[in-house]
Amino acid sequence: MTNPFFLSLxxxxxxxxxxxxxxxxxxxxxxxxxxxxLGHVALPGMGLALLLKVDVTLGxxxxxxxxxLLIWRLGEKTSLSSETVVGIVFxxxxxxxxxxxxxxxxxxxxxxxxxxxxFPWALVSVxxxxxxxxxxxxxxxxxxxMSISVDLAxxxxxxxxxxxxxxxxxxxxxxxxxxxxxxxLLVGALVIIPPATARMISRICSAMALPVWPSVSSAASxxxxxxx
Amino acid sequence: xxxxECAKRRHRLQPGTIELLDxxxxxxxxEICALPIRPYQANMPKTCFVICSSWEVRHAGGEGRARYPGxxxxxxxxxxxxxxxAAAAEVVLQVSHLGVEFDGKVIFQDLNFELRDRETLSILxxxxxxxxxxxxxxxxxxxxxxxxxxxxxVRIGYVPQRVPLNKELPITVADFFGMKRTSLKDxxxxxxxxxxxxxxxxxxxxxxxxxxxxxxxxxAWALVNDPDVLLFDEPTAGIDVGGEETIHTxxxxxxxxxxxxxxxxxxxxxxxxxxxTNVLCLNNxxxxxxxxxxxxxxxxxxxxxxxxxxxxxxxxx
Numbered sequence: 001m002t003n004p005f006f007l008s009l010x011x012x013x014x015x016x017x018x019x020x021x022x023x024x025x026x027x028x029x030x031x032x033x034x035x036x037x038l039g040h041v042a043l044p045g046m047g048l049a050l051l052l053k054v055d056v057t058l059g060x061x062x063x064x065x066x067x068x069l070l071i072w073r074l075g076e077k078t079s080l081s082s083e084t085v086v087g088i089v090f091x092x093x094x095x096x097x098x099x100x101x102x103x104x105x106x107x108x109x110x111x112x113x114x115x116x117x118x119f120p121w122a123l124v125s126v127x128x129x130x131x132x133x134x135x136x137x138x139x140x141x142x143x144x145x146m147s148i149s150v151d152l153a154x155x156x157x158x159x160x161x162x163x164x165x166x167x168x169x170x171x172x173x174x175x176x177x178x179x180x181x182x183x184x185l186l187v188g189a190l191v192i193i194p195p196a197t198a199r200m201i202s203r204i205c206s207a208m209a210l211p212v213w214p215s216v217s218s219a220a221s222x223x224x225x226x227x228x
Numbered sequence: 229x230x231x232x233e234c235a236k237r238r239h240r241l242q243p244g245t246i247e248l249l250d251x252x253x254x255x256x257x258x259e260i261c262a263l264p265i266r267p268y269q270a271n272m273p274k275t276c277f278v279i280c281s282s283w284e285v286r287h288a289g290g291e292g293r294a295r296y297p298g299x300x301x302x303x304x305x306x307x308x309x310x311x312x313x314a315a316a317a318e319v320v321l322q323v324s325h326l327g328v329e330f331d332g333k334v335i336f337q338d339l340n341f342e343l344r345d346r347e348t349l350s351i352l353x354x355x356x357x358x359x360x361x362x363x364x365x366x367x368x369x370x371x372x373x374x375x376x377x378x379x380x381x382v383r384i385g386y387v388p389q390r391v392p393l394n395k396e397l398p399i400t401v402a403d404f405f406g407m408k409r410t411s412l413k414d415x416x417x418x419x420x421x422x423x424x425x426x427x428x429x430x431x432x433x434x435x436x437x438x439x440x441x442x443x444x445x446x447x448a449w450a451l452v453n454d455p456d457v458l459l460f461d462e463p464t465a466g467i468d469v470g471g472e473e474t475i476h477t478x479x480x481x482x483x484x485x486x487x488x489x490x491x492x493x494x495x496x497x498x499x500x501x502x503x504x505t506n507v508l509c510l511n512n513x514x515x516x517x518x519x520x521x522x523x524x525x526x527x528x529x530x531x532x533x534x535x536x537x538x539x540x541x542x543x544x545x
Contacts (some may be wrong), residue, residue, distance in 0.1 A: 147398065148393070151369060
């Protein structure tokens with residue numbers, strides 16, 4: 001059970017699966033790069049966590065939550081597009097991150113190390129992944145309707161603000177555990193590549209919501225390459 | 229045989245010829261047990277139709293005489309409605325002193341109107357007059373003051389203005405209806421009501437539909453759960469003329485079959501004259517409200533749209 005290879009494989013498969021599922025929603029909403037940008041938003045949090053000797057996921061999550069609240073708030077209060085708002089928060093965090101992260105750990109923060117997974121952390125990440133997958137499943141039809149027309153969705157009783165917040169929270173959760181797997185720089189790969197692959201294979205939504213398998217297999221290859 | 233009260237009543241015809249004798253009279257022919265309805269108007273070039281099998285004819289508007297095989301009938305728009313709909317039309321929606329402001333700018337204020345069962349209210353006004361905002365206010369999508377009261381249990385359907393569709397959206401028509409938990413069987417029924425009978429249509433991707441097809445899908449989607457009121461924001465914007473005609477024919481037919489009340493935002497004056505029970509002209513305040521034939525004259529139109537608006541009678545040929 002505590003075999004490091006097995007743990008890495010399990011974490012990779014669950015995190016990859018949930019991230020791919022969430023990613024299919026992000027790709028559809030043309031927000032694929034937001035996941036990537038948010039990985040960088042986590043960087044200062046990871047730096048602080050390293051300095052304070054706590055788990056980087058925790059630091060990443062706190063900063064992601066703050067970053068996302070800021071993005072959400074700016075999006076509601078200004079007329080700037082979400083892309084612009086994410087850009088502002090993303091470059092500011094990246095700059096802060098480079099100042100905070102201690103140099104010896106910088107590389108690990110940037111590209112992660114799936115081989116360094118402890119048993120309790122593996123359990124937490126599996127739990128979070130399942131939680132995120134359930135959340136995404138709940139909001140999926142509503143989010144799709146919102147991407148057709150926000151007004152139609154509102155008439156159907158879908159509160160856009162609440163759905164967007166749940167959606168962003170799901171992204172924050174998956175990115176904060178994902179940064180440990182792939183690092184801050186590559187976390188976007190978890191949410192972009194599986195749905196993009198699925199998009200090439202399938203034309204329709206119900207099939208595209210299954211980018212879980214490419215993720216799981218890529219996680220397996222990543223786990224084995226880390227071990228080697 | 230002359231019959232004064234036969235308006236809207238159905239006439240079953242034997243094979244022969246039907247002739248519309250007065251200009252402006254409009255009837256519908258329907259093949260018994262089959263859906264297609266063809267409206268005919270006396271001011272169309274052709275006023276005689278050869279009836280090949282058993283047909284039904286229904287009054288569809290205007291006033292005048294029609295000659296059927298073995299009978300001549302007077303069709304009168306003011307005649308009492310048929311017994312099936314004898315109950316007086318109830319008020320579905322009552323709006324009083326409605327106003328909307330955005331950042332201190334008044335979009336419109338003090339609007340008063342009502343909508344009864346099976347009525348059509350047209351909303352007319354220049355761009356930026358707040359027509360779409362009014363629909364959104366009725367739906368509770370924008371903050372407003374004043375009062376919008378609906379009859380208890382009223383279901384409202386909404387067809388928004390030209391939805392910019394993401395062509396990449398990986399959703400099929402069936403998925404789209406699935407969002408309202410509609411079964412595949414019901415989807416086929418709803419689609420056939422809007423004139424789409426293609427068996428594989430539900431499996432088509434939403435993004436590849438033409439704008440006319442998508443508009444029809446949106447109407448069918450709004451008809452899920454049998455609404456009592458349908459709010460329609462410029463149903464024909466961006467649709468070619470042929471499509472425009474059929475969308476309106478479709479709307480009128482749906483309204484008759486479903487007993488819907490309609491609120492219709494449109495720029496098309498011939499539709500306002502042809503279909504609307506009442507018209508509400510909007511230009512930051514109520515310019516006019518009432519039956520179009522009574523209140524719409526060139527002066528009023530000039531007041532709404534500025535100078536140079538003329539109305540040309542719309543003829544079908």
